[in-house]
Amino acid sequence: xxxxxxxxxxxxxxxxxxxxxxxxxxxxxxxxxxxxxxxxxxxxxxxxxxxxxxxxxxxxxxxxxxxxxxxxxxxxxxxxxxxxxxxxxxxxxxxxxxxxxxxxxxxxxxxxxxxxxxxxxxxxxxxxxxxxxxxxxxxxxxxxxxxxxxxxxxxxxxxxxxxxxxxxxxxxxxxxxxxxxxxxxxxxxxxxxxxxxxxxxxxxxxxxxxxxxxxxxxxxxxxxxxxxxxxxxxxxxxxxxxxxxxxxxxxxxxxxxxxxxxxxxxxxxxxxxxxxxxxxxxxxxxxxxxxxxxxxxxxxxxxxxxxxxxxxxxxxxxxxxxxxxxxxxxxxxxxxx
Numbered sequence: 001x002x003x004x005x006x007x008x009x010x011x012x013x014x015x016x017x018x019x020x021x022x023x024x025x026x027x028x029x030x031x032x033x034x035x036x037x038x039x040x041x042x043x044x045x046x047x048x049x050x051x052x053x054x055x056x057x058x059x060x061x062x063x064x065x066x067x068x069x070x071x072x073x074x075x076x077x078x079x080x081x082x083x084x085x086x087x088x089x090x091x092x093x094x095x096x097x098x099x100x101x102x103x104x105x106x107x108x109x110x111x112x113x114x115x116x117x118x119x120x121x122x123x124x125x126x127x128x129x130x131x132x133x134x135x136x137x138x139x140x141x142x143x144x145x146x147x148x149x150x151x152x153x154x155x156x157x158x159x160x161x162x163x164x165x166x167x168x169x170x171x172x173x174x175x176x177x178x179x180x181x182x183x184x185x186x187x188x189x190x191x192x193x194x195x196x197x198x199x200x201x202x203x204x205x206x207x208x209x210x211x212x213x214x215x216x217x218x219x220x221x222x223x224x225x226x227x228x229x230x231x232x233x234x235x236x237x238x239x240x241x242x243x244x245x246x247x248x249x250x251x252x253x254x255x256x257x258x259x260x261x262x263x264x265x266x267x268x269x270x271x272x273x274x275x276x277x278x279x280x281x282x283x284x285x286x287x288x289x290x291x292x293x294x295x296x297x298x299x300x301x302x303x304x305x306x307x308x309x310x311x312x313x314x315x316x317x318x319x320x321x322x323x324x325x326x327x328x329x330x331x332x333x334x335x336x337x
Contacts (some may be wrong), residue, residue, distance in 0.1 A: 001033075001035065001038060002037055002038055002039055002040045003038060003039045003040065004022075004039075004040050004041065005039070005041045005042075005043060006038075006039035006041065006042045006043070007038070007042075007043045007044075007045055008044065008045065009044065009045055009046075009047055010044055012049075013042065013044045017039070017042065020038045020039075021037065021038060021249050024036070024037065024038040026168050034164045035297075043126070043127070043194055044126040044127060044176060045126050045127060046124065046125075046126065046127055046129040046130060047093045047094070047129050047130075048093070048094050048120070048129070048130050048132055049091050049092055049093050049094060049129045049130065049131055049132070049165065050063060050091065050092070050094055050100040050101070050102065050131070050132045051088055051089060051092075051100065052088075052089035052090065052091075052092055052099075052100045053065075053066050053077050053086045053087070053088060053089065053099075053100070053117065054087050054089055055079075055084065055086050055087075056086075057086075060098050060099040060100070061079060061086060061099060062099045062100070062101065063100060063102055063132075063174060064082055064084065064100075064102070064103065064106065065078065065079055065081070066078065066079060067079075067080050067237070070271065071329065075088065076088070083210060087255045093129075093130060094132075102132055104116065107137065111137060111138075111140075111141045112141075112144075112245070113245060114144060114242075114243035114244070114245050114246045115140050115141045115144050116135065116137070117242055117243060118140045118144060118200070118242055118243055119136060119137045119140040120141070121196040121197060121198070121199075121200055121242055122140065122196075122197055122200040122201075123136060124197060125195065125197050125198075126194055126196055126197070131297075143204070144243065144246060146207070146211075147207060147235075147239065147243075147246065147250075148216065148246065148249075148250070149237070150207060150210055150211055150232070150235070151232055151236065151250040151253055151254065152253065153214045153250075153257075154210070154214065154228050154229065154231070154232035154254070155232065155253045155254050157214070157220065157225055157227065157228050157229070158229035158232060158254060158255075159172055159255075160225055161222075161225045161226050161228070161229040162222050162225070162226055163260075164219070165226065165312060166222060166223040166226055168223070169223045169227065170221060170223055170224065172213065172220075172221075172224050172227075173221070173223040173224040173226070173227035174177075175209075176209065176210065176224070176228065176231050177213050177227050177230065177231070177269075177272055178212050178225045178272045178273075179209040180206065180210075180227075180230060180231040180234045180235070181208055181269050181272040181273060182206075182232075182272070182273060183202050183203065183205065183235075183238060183266055184234055184238065184266055184268050185207035185243045185268050185273055186198075186199075186202045187199045187202050187203065187238050188265070190202065196242070199238075199242075200242065202238075203235070203238050203239055204220070206231075206235060206238070210228070210232070211229065212237060213231075214228070231253070232250075232254055233254055233256060233266070234248045234266050236251055236256075237255065237260060237265065237266055238262045239260065244260075244261060247260045247261075248260055248261070251263075274296075275296060276295065276296055277293050277294065277295055277296060278293070278294060278295075278296050278330055279292070279293045279332070280292050280293075280303070280307075280312060280331065280332060280333050281331065281332045281333070282307050282310060282312070282332075282333050282335070283332060283333070283334040283335065284312075284313055284316035284317060284318065284334075284337065285316075285335070285336060285337060286334065287316075289310070289312040289313055289316050290308050290310055290312040290313070292306050292310060292333065294306055300325075300327055303327055303333060304325045304327070307325065307333050307335060308322065308325075308335070315333055316335075316337075317335070317337045320337040321337065322335060322336070322337050323336045323337060
């Protein structure tokens with residue numbers, strides 16, 4: 001102690017945290033311990049919420065007992081067994097008294113625990129409430145299936161990957177490696193900051209990049225095969241904290257040793273995070289007229305030539321003589337005419 005991170009809902013933060021702090025301070029006062037606080041950090045998570053359904057007699061029914069219909073007059077809720085219409089109440093914290101709970105066993109039996117975890121983490125920031133949605137759970141399920149297909153396709157290609165790292169990488173392999181290590185860098189930072197929903201967005205973006213490579217026709221070059229295997233391994237490690245069951249199956253499919261939960265976190269190759277080009281905003285007399293992309297190491301004469309060659313700049317100048325070109329490195333180019 002102290003515990004590095006305390007995470008709990010608002011009730012826990014009020015009661016459990018209060019009690020633990022009281023006893024810690026009491027034990028310090030009596031000389032049993034030498035610290036003031038039991039936790040180094042606190043994070044209050046949001047609650048899972050759902051709309052409520054109430055009969056005319058005031059009794060509540062669970063979401064599992066209700067069928068939602070959408071028509072010209074809007075949404076209405078009907079009891080599945082009797083067809084009785086019930087009123088749709090406000091979205092509230094899931095509770096036994098309002099009976100607006102969703103049974104985790106039903107979700108796990110239908111979609112699996114990993115889908116439930118992925119949905120819970122992806123729907124909103126962890127410090128905000130999560131509105132339970134069957135439609136978005138189904139969307140999470142489809143994405144999990146897509147990840148499984150990507151891993152299978154990658155595993156088929158990775159069987160032919162060279163054992164040794166290639167001496168050089170072509171443009172396609174280099175682009176995929178940049179996407180992999182860029183996602184690794186962003187997800188690593190996001191996990192440290194408890195920004196799990198942002199991490200999941202980066203994983204989706206990275207999976208799209210890998211999917212685009214796998215969808216190409218023709219036999220990939222050896223360097224690209226090596227990059228695909230590396231990307232698939234990194235992808236599995238990135239979603240392992242969120243979906244441990246799928247990750248372990250994927251880890252075995254990729255013929256990786258041991259368990260992914262025991263594997264070291266992949267190392268980021270910082271050189272791959274540096275972009276070769278930079279995009280600069282182009283202004284003419286202080287007004288934005290476009291953008292120009294140049295090599296990161298381009299010198300001022302090269303940048304000026306690229307900017308003055310833009311059609312938007314020529315039209316804005318209207319034949320006027322360029323008096324000067326002001327270049328703010330890595331940001332803006334302003335043409336004064």
